[in-house]
Amino acid sequence: MAGPNASGKVFLKACECLTPFGQSADTLAALLRGERAMQLRPVLGREGGDAVPIALLPGRVLDETAPPSWLEPVRNLLTPVNDTGWGTARRPVFVTSSNFGAGNLYAHRRSGDEAHMKYGALVNCVDWLRQQLGWQENVAIFSHACVSAHLGLLQASRMVESGLADEALVFSFDFLSPFVSGGFYALKILNAEFPAPYMNRATGSIGLGDGAGYAVLSRARGDFSISAQSMYNEMHHFTANQPDGTGFEACLAPIAAQMAGRRVWLKGHGTGTLDAGRMESGAFAKMFPGAPLVGWKGSLGHTLGSCGLVELVIACAALRNGRTPGTIGSGAPAFTAEVALEPFANDKFDGVICASNAFGGAHAALLLSHA
Amino acid sequence: MLERFIQNISTDDAGTEALAETRERLKGFFALGATRRMTQLGMVVGAALNKIVPAGEDTLVYASTYAESRSLESYLDSFPTASPTLFQTSIHPSGAQQALIGKQRSLGEVFSHSGVDQLPSQALLTALLAPAPRVILCGGEERGGWLVNYYSAQDRTFGYALALTREPGPAPLGRLALVPSEETGQMTQSAWFDLLHQRRALDGMIALGWRLQLSWS
Numbered sequence: 001m002a003g004p005n006a007s008g009k010v011f012l013k014a015c016e017c018l019t020p021f022g023q024s025a026d027t028l029a030a031l032l033r034g035e036r037a038m039q040l041r042p043v044l045g046r047e048g049g050d051a052v053p054i055a056l057l058p059g060r061v062l063d064e065t066a067p068p069s070w071l072e073p074v075r076n077l078l079t080p081v082n083d084t085g086w087g088t089a090r091r092p093v094f095v096t097s098s099n100f101g102a103g104n105l106y107a108h109r110r111s112g113d114e115a116h117m118k119y120g121a122l123v124n125c126v127d128w129l130r131q132q133l134g135w136q137e138n139v140a141i142f143s144h145a146c147v148s149a150h151l152g153l154l155q156a157s158r159m160v161e162s163g164l165a166d167e168a169l170v171f172s173f174d175f176l177s178p179f180v181s182g183g184f185y186a187l188k189i190l191n192a193e194f195p196a197p198y199m200n201r202a203t204g205s206i207g208l209g210d211g212a213g214y215a216v217l218s219r220a221r222g223d224f225s226i227s228a229q230s231m232y233n234e235m236h237h238f239t240a241n242q243p244d245g246t247g248f249e250a251c252l253a254p255i256a257a258q259m260a261g262r263r264v265w266l267k268g269h270g271t272g273t274l275d276a277g278r279m280e281s282g283a284f285a286k287m288f289p290g291a292p293l294v295g296w297k298g299s300l301g302h303t304l305g306s307c308g309l310v311e312l313v314i315a316c317a318a319l320r321n322g323r324t325p326g327t328i329g330s331g332a333p334a335f336t337a338e339v340a341l342e343p344f345a346n347d348k349f350d351g352v353i354c355a356s357n358a359f360g361g362a363h364a365a366l367l368l369s370h371a
Numbered sequence: 372m373l374e375r376f377i378q379n380i381s382t383d384d385a386g387t388e389a390l391a392e393t394r395e396r397l398k399g400f401f402a403l404g405a406t407r408r409m410t411q412l413g414m415v416v417g418a419a420l421n422k423i424v425p426a427g428e429d430t431l432v433y434a435s436t437y438a439e440s441r442s443l444e445s446y447l448d449s450f451p452t453a454s455p456t457l458f459q460t461s462i463h464p465s466g467a468q469q470a471l472i473g474k475q476r477s478l479g480e481v482f483s484h485s486g487v488d489q490l491p492s493q494a495l496l497t498a499l500l501a502p503a504p505r506v507i508l509c510g511g512e513e514r515g516g517w518l519v520n521y522y523s524a525q526d527r528t529f530g531y532a533l534a535l536t537r538e539p540g541p542a543p544l545g546r547l548a549l550v551p552s553e554e555t556g557q558m559t560q561s562a563w564f565d566l567l568h569q570r571r572a573l574d575g576m577i578a579l580g581w582r583l584q585l586s587w588s
Contacts, residue, residue, distance in 0.1 A: 047451055089551070089580025098462065105523075109447040121523030122463075123436055123487050137555070137579045140493040143438075143463035144483040151482055158500040164551070182450060183458030233431075233481045235471040238459050247477075359459065360468045362481065 010157045011222030011371055013167060017213035017313035018077045019300050020055040024317040027300070031314070031325030032343050036299045038194060038207045043185045044178045047110070052185060053194045053207030054176060055301040060210060062178055064103030066115040070175040071132060074212055078133060081169065081216055087135030092165050094152035096142045096172040098305030101125030103177025110178075146269070147231070147356050148172065149308030150364030153215065154229045160217045167219075172309040173212035180304065181208055187239065195272025195302075197295035198281045198339040199330040204274035211303025211310040224316050225371045227351075230254045234361025241279055241361050248283035251363035255353060256287045258367070262350035264288060265324055266338075267315050269357045270295020271302050272329075276357060281335040288353070292340040298329025308356040308364065315352050315368055322347045373499040375506065375535035377545035377587075381422040382568040383415045385528035387514060390441070393528065401473055409469050410439045410460055412513035415530030417470025420509055423532045425471070430480040430503040433467040433510055434494035436487055436560045440515030440524035467509060479503070484510075488557035492578030495549055498535055508533045512560060529564050545570075545587040555579045 016023055020037040021030040030037070037055035042048045045062030056062065060069050075082075087093050101119040108116035119125050122143065130139050142151040149172040156168035174180075184190035184206065193205040217226075232251035236242045266284050270277060284293050296311060297303075303310050318324045326342040327334075334341065346352075351369035358364075385393055393414050394406045400418040401409070409417065412435065425431060439461050446457035459465065464483035471478070480501060484494045498506045509532035515524020539546070556576025566573055570587050577583045 044451060049451070087579075105443070105447060106450070110450065117521045117523065121437065121518065121521065122485050124521075124523060126485075127487070137489055137557075139486075139489065140496075141485040141490075142483060143485050144481065145462055148483075154480075155482065155497050155500070159496070162500060164496075164500075178450070179447070182453035183446070183455070186453040186455040186458055188455075231480045233471075233478045235468065235477050236475060237472060238465075238468065250477075359462060360464075360472065361477075 008161050009225050009227040010160050010217045011220060012224040012226065012316065013216040013218040013222045014081050015215040015313045015316055016077060017310045018073055019211055019310060020057055020209060024313050027314055028317040028321060028325065031296055031299055031328060032323055034328050036329060037209060038301045043181045047178065051192060052181060052190050053301060054181060055209035056176060057210045062176060062181065064107045064177050066104060066113065066119065068101065068104060068119050074173060077212055078214060081214065082133055084134060086169050087130065087138045089138055090166045092159060092168050093135050093139045094142065094156045094168060094170045095126050095139055096148040096152035096305055097174050098143060098145050098148055099174050099180050102179040103175060106177050106179035143305065144362060145358035146304055146307055147358040147362045147364040148305035150356055153366065156217050157226065157229060160219055168217045169214060170217065170309065171214045172306040174304040174306045175210050176208050184208065189273055194329055195298050196330045197270030197272050197298050197327055198277045198335050200333045200335050204272055206271040206273060207297065207301035209301025209303045211306040213306055213309035213313045215309060223371055224319065225369050226366050227369055228255045228258045228367040230365050232363045236361045238359055241276060245279035245283050247361050247363055248280050249287060251365050252283060252287045255365055255367055263348065264291055265346055265349050265352050266291050266293040267311055267352055267354045268293050268295045269355055270327065271297050278335045281339060285336040285338050291338060292344060293338045294324060294327050294340050296325060296328060298327060312354050312368060315354055318346060319370060372548060374546065374548040375499055375537065376539045376543040377533055377547065378536050378540060378543060379423050379534035380544055380567065381419040382531045383419055383529060384568050385415055388528060405473055410442055410466065410513060411528055412439055412466040412511055413469035415528060416466045416509055416511045419530045419532035420470050423507055423534050425476055425478060425507050427477055428503060429478060430501040430506045431467065431478050432482045432484065432494050432498045432506060432508045433464045434484040434490055434560060435466055435510050435512060436485060436490055437512055437515065437524045438463050439465050440513055440518050444516050444518055466511060488559060489578045490560050491558045491563035492581045499549055504537060506535045508535055510560060531564055531567050543588055545585065548584040550582040550584060551580060552576060552582045
């Protein structure tokens with residue numbers, strides 16, 4: 001069996017996220033109220049198609065504009081930390097996403113409008129964004145589908161822990177377009193049903209959502225720490241996991257080994273697909289028996305490459321608030337007794353394990369705690 | 372010292388080779404019929420990886436500026452009836468996953484990089500900071516179609532894989548190190564590949580703050 005590696009400890013000096021509900025405080029409040037951000041919208045935007053569950057930032061539409069409609073929300077999100085000096089040798093930036101400017105590529109191909117190509121390809125999109133935000137050249141790019149944010153967090157942690165960086169900015173984003181929704185619809189996991197993560201029902205389905213988030217990692221300052229990070233890659237099938245669920249367990253094992261009796265709650269990936277939901281919740285129940293498991297994609301939708309960071313920031317907000325949102329959109333019967341459908345108090349817990357999964361059987365997880 | 376020793380290397384400069392030619396040339400590296408479903412990038416990277424033979428405890432660092440350009444072009448052209456297969460293969464890091472899934476080869480850490488002028492330095496930093504005793508650094512590009520005209524795809528096809536260890540062992544093929552510096556520099560994936568393919572040495576700036584020392588035994 002492959003051997004995942006867990007990292008040491010870094011601090012979250014600052015973090016924030018953006019969802020269709022707003023930033024982390026507003027998002028947490030909406031999740032605690034059990035609200036769902038997704039609405040049924042045509043899968044191909046202005047070109048129509050079946051209605052599928054999609055959550056967009058207020059004012060955004062699925063069809064991308066040139067320049068991209070997400071620039072100003074991203075600029076506003078980053079304003080509190082976007083001082084001069086990011087992207088230097090000692091203050092690297094790690095940009096992570098699954099789709100980058102794919103919405104502009106799609107818009108160009110459908111409309112012929114050349115203006116979109118400035119933002120379309122992955123590297124062009126990031127270079128344009130770098131210039132817009134005033135970052136220097138030291139910008140690393142990670143893209144590994146829905147574990148993308150975890151890759152950025154782990155490498156940024158290593159740069160900070162090793163002393164090669166004074167602090168690091170990890171920025172993750174994914175904004176929806178027909179490119180993405182059309183792809184998941186073609187895979188037949190995005191359909192007219194709203195997702196019900198970890199619910200044992202006849203048909204599985206996911207929803208999609210806009211999302212962005214950032215974290216500033218530091219060696220010494222912050223209210224929260226990330227004290228373990230783990231990865232495991234099954235390489236079993238592009239869109240399916242090993243049927244015995246061992247891939248989920250292999251990723252969680254190094255974190256469980258570092259727990260030392262601490263009580264945790266669990267923020268799972270929980271997209272709403274049946275097989276992965278069953279295996280993920282089963283692995284959590286086996287590795288952390290009795291620990292409550294929640295997933296928030298039944299409200300926010302799957303924010304794809306940004307989900308690891310967006311949901312980490314919401315978990316920080318929940319730790320500050322003392323209450324954890326339940327698994328919105330789900331219901332009984334759940335796959336395991338540990339699935340928490342309703343909000344609960346988290347002040348008796350020592351931390352939260354945040355996990356994400358991706359195409360190719362990629363798994364990533366980390367332990368988030370009060371510093 | 373950020374340093375690793377090169378224990379094995381495989382490079383493939385396919386240049387402007389057509390997809391069908393690559394498929395015919397490299398079909399022996401993969402299971403019977405597998406190349407029909409593989410991208411050109413997946414084949415050149417996969418063949419290089421198969422010569423290195425990744426093991427479960429290795430960390431894999433994959434680097435590609437443009438990834439599966441032709442799948443991306445074909446996927447875009449498949450609308451309004453989007454192709455699920457092309458959607459999958461257009462997603463990073465499909466180029467590395469195609470061969471590894473074909474071999475059912477599970478791994479712990481897999482880092483999938485993109486970038487332009489800083490890509491080799493960023494991928495090397497990831498490789499050199501990984502705690503695993505052996506790191507496989509691989510990558511490549513495939514020649515695109517219309518995306519090339521928008522600086523959104525590579526105009527040549529190539530793939531590479533390196534096995535890097537912390538200890539030199541009895542017969543290392545080479546050594547590479549990253550040294551912090553006040554200076555700046557750039558290196559593209561294409562230039563990095565040419566260094567490896569031609570086994571050329573370098574002691575020079577390749578990114579903001581980083582000097583690469585590459586030597587061959």
